[in-house]
Amino acid sequence: MSHSFGxxxxxxxxxxxxxxxxxxxxxxxxxRFLDTANAAFMRVCDAPRRSAVLYRGxxxxxxxxxPYAALYVMENELVVIVTVLHDRRDPSVWxxxxxxxxxx
Numbered sequence: 001m002s003h004s005f006g007x008x009x010x011x012x013x014x015x016x017x018x019x020x021x022x023x024x025x026x027x028x029x030x031x032r033f034l035d036t037a038n039a040a041f042m043r044v045c046d047a048p049r050r051s052a053v054l055y056r057g058x059x060x061x062x063x064x065x066x067p068y069a070a071l072y073v074m075e076n077e078l079v080v081i082v083t084v085l086h087d088r089r090d091p092s093v094w095x096x097x098x099x100x101x102x103x104x
Contacts, residue, residue, distance in 0.1 A: 003045045005079040010097055011070070014084040018068060037063050037070070041081060044072065048079045058082060058098040073101060 007015070015037060023030030044051075044061050051059035054071070061070040067087045071094045073080050083097045 003048055003074075003077050003079050005041045005045055005072075005081060007081045008083070008097075008101060011081045011084050018066075018084065018086070033063070033066055033068075036065055037068070037084065040064065040070065041079070044070075045079055048072070048074055055095055056098050056102055058094070071098060073098065 015034060019030035019034050021030070022033045040061055040063050048059070051061060054060055057073050058071045059073070061072060061081075063069060063084070068084055069087060070084045071082045073082060080101065082101045083094045085094055
């Protein structure tokens with residue numbers, strides 16, 4: 001059974017900021033990043049429990065070809081993308097966002 005996914009406002013902002021940055025580096029690269037991220041989100045919907053739990057139910061989803069990963073949680077049958085951050089970001093950033101998602 002395939003699940004559906006949704007993005008938190010913070011994750012949507014993360015995606016847009018990364019895409020803007022990539023477009024500034026090379027025309028069209030931001031769109032490729034968004035397409036790749038969307039494909040990853042669709043893939044995880046087929047088997048969302050495949051990745052190991054990292055923190056408070058959050059799992060990591062690498063975005064292939066880019067140094068980014070999404071952190072997501074399961075809420076019933078919905079895969080909630082909590083954040084999309086560069087791999088070199090301080091983990092406390094995504095941990096705080098997971099905490100905020102758990103409290104809401």
